Amino acid sequence: MAASYARKHNCQPVANFRPISAKNALPTLASAWLAVVVQSAVFKRVASGLLACALGSVIGVVRADEPAAGFAPPDESLFAPGRFVYERNCVMCHGRWGEGDGEMGRTVVPKPRKFVSGIFKYGSTPPGFLPTTDDLMRTVRGGRANTAMPFFSHLSERDIRAVVEYVKSFSAKWRRRANHAPPVPLPPPPDWLGDAKLAEPHVTSGKAAYAVLCAACHGEDADGKGPAAAELRDAWNDPCPPIDLRLPAYRNGRTAADIFRVLTLGINGTPMPTFGEALSAAQRWDLAAYLLTLRPPPATRRVN
Ligand code: HEC
Numbered sequence: 001m002a003a004s005y006a007r008k009h010n011c012q013p014v015a016n017f018r019p020i021s022a023k024n025a026l027p028t029l030a031s032a033w034l035a036v037v038v039q040s041a042v043f044k045r046v047a048s049g050l051l052a053c054a055l056g057s058v059i060g061v062v063r064a065d066e067p068a069a070g071f072a073p074p075d076e077s078l079f080a081p082g083r084f085v086y087e088r089n090c091v092m093c094h095g096r097w098g099e100g101d102g103e104m105g106r107t108v109v110p111k112p113r114k115f116v117s118g119i120f121k122y123g124s125t126p127p128g129f130l131p132t133t134d135d136l137m138r139t140v141r142g143g144r145a146n147t148a149m150p151f152f153s154h155l156s157e158r159d160i161r162a163v164v165e166y167v168k169s170f171s172a173k174w175r176r177r178a179n180h181a182p183p184v185p186l187p188p189p190p191d192w193l194g195d196a197k198l199a200e201p202h203v204t205s206g207k208a209a210y211a212v213l214c215a216a217c218h219g220e221d222a223d224g225k226g227p228a229a230a231e232l233r234d235a236w237n238d239p240c241p242p243i244d245l246r247l248p249a250y251r252n253g254r255t256a257a258d259i260f261r262v263l264t265l266g267i268n269g270t271p272m273p274t275f276g277e278a279l280s281a282a283q284r285w286d287l288a289a290y291l292l293t294l295r296p297p298p299a300t301r302r303v304n
């Protein structure tokens with residue numbers, strides 16, 4: 001069991017240990033001399049100069065190539081309390097080793113996230129980057145509408161934070177600075193959105209853009225049954241049907257700002273494209289305005 005787990009997760013055995021014997025006495029002697037040289041003052045001065053030089057250039061390279069902001073390595077001090085929360089609340093779907101293979105998760109669509117893949121859908125960062133800690137906490141606290149991912153608002157913020165750090169322990173991607181980026185700043189919704197009359201021309205232009213850009217996947221009537229829908233797969237090679245955009249709730253949230261964010265950033269690991277560059281902000285707000293009109297009217301209250 002332990003051996004197969006080690007094989008599967010590519011765990012390396014501890015480096016070979018070689019006891020001193022006549023056969024390896026020579027290298028041992030050589031290393032003793034090396035130790036004397038290394039401890040000499042002259043060597044120390046030269047080495048520390050070289051080290052400072054090397055470190056300086058490494059830091060320079062890191063600064064130049066990799067986004068520094070938004071990076072915090074996983075907080076290992078929270079792994080133990082996080083594991084406690086995980087094993088009571090998450091393991092039945094996400095699986096003991098974060099492989100998404102828990103007993104309760106086998107039949108649900110979409111499947112529980114495989115944390116080992118290090119790919120996450122719900123983020124505020126640029127496409128292709130890991131989500132922020134806040135993004136993950138939002139998913140756990142609020143759940144994700146129209147999926148089996150439940151909400152855990154009854155857990156304390158401390159427990160949610162801890163379990164989120166534990167979730168990060170399943171993939172080495174979280175330790176690499178290059179995979180992190182700060183959230184993309186997004187503009188506030190325009191004022192016309194609150195006024196049905198002012199919004200009318202925007203809805204019309206959003207509807208026209210929808211027919212050209214979205215209908216192939218989401219369907220002309222936004223029922224999620226466009227001609228390309230059946231072919232779509234996600235990064236985990238599971239079928240990934242486009243969303244029925246007439247639903248009262250969306251996985252990513254149903255406000256104009258939520259729709260604008262999805263259009264700007266896309267959805268990692270799924271065929272939902274990013275329109276942050278292809279469309280202007282004005283065009284993305286028009287599309288959001290059109291999608292808001294597809295929401296069913298609130299149910300009328302029945303008084304008995
Ligand atoms: C009943 C099953 C179930 C349980 C229990 C569950 N999840 Fe999930 N979870 C899911 C499903 C299904 C998804 C995939 C949703 C999707 O793809 O939109 C998911 C997705 C996620 C994601 C991915 C979010 C992203 O951005 O991609 C995180 C993080 C997560 N769950 C954390 C947790 C944590 C932490 C717990 C326990 C406190 C938990 N889940 C318990 C079913 C579950």
Ligand code: HEC
Pocket residue numbers: 110121209210213214215216217218228232240241242243249250251252253259262263267270271272273275287
């Ligand atoms: C290549 C196919 C494709 C195209 C084109 C496409 N989408 Fe999507 N879209 C998807 C898929 C697949 C998903 C579901 C992602 C997931 O699994 O969460 C999605 C999800 C969404 C969501 C999130 C719904 C939710 O529940 O949170 C919105 C909003 C959306 N699309 C709007 C649009 C709009 C507007 C356009 C056109 C500008 C568009 N999409 C174009 C495939 C597509």
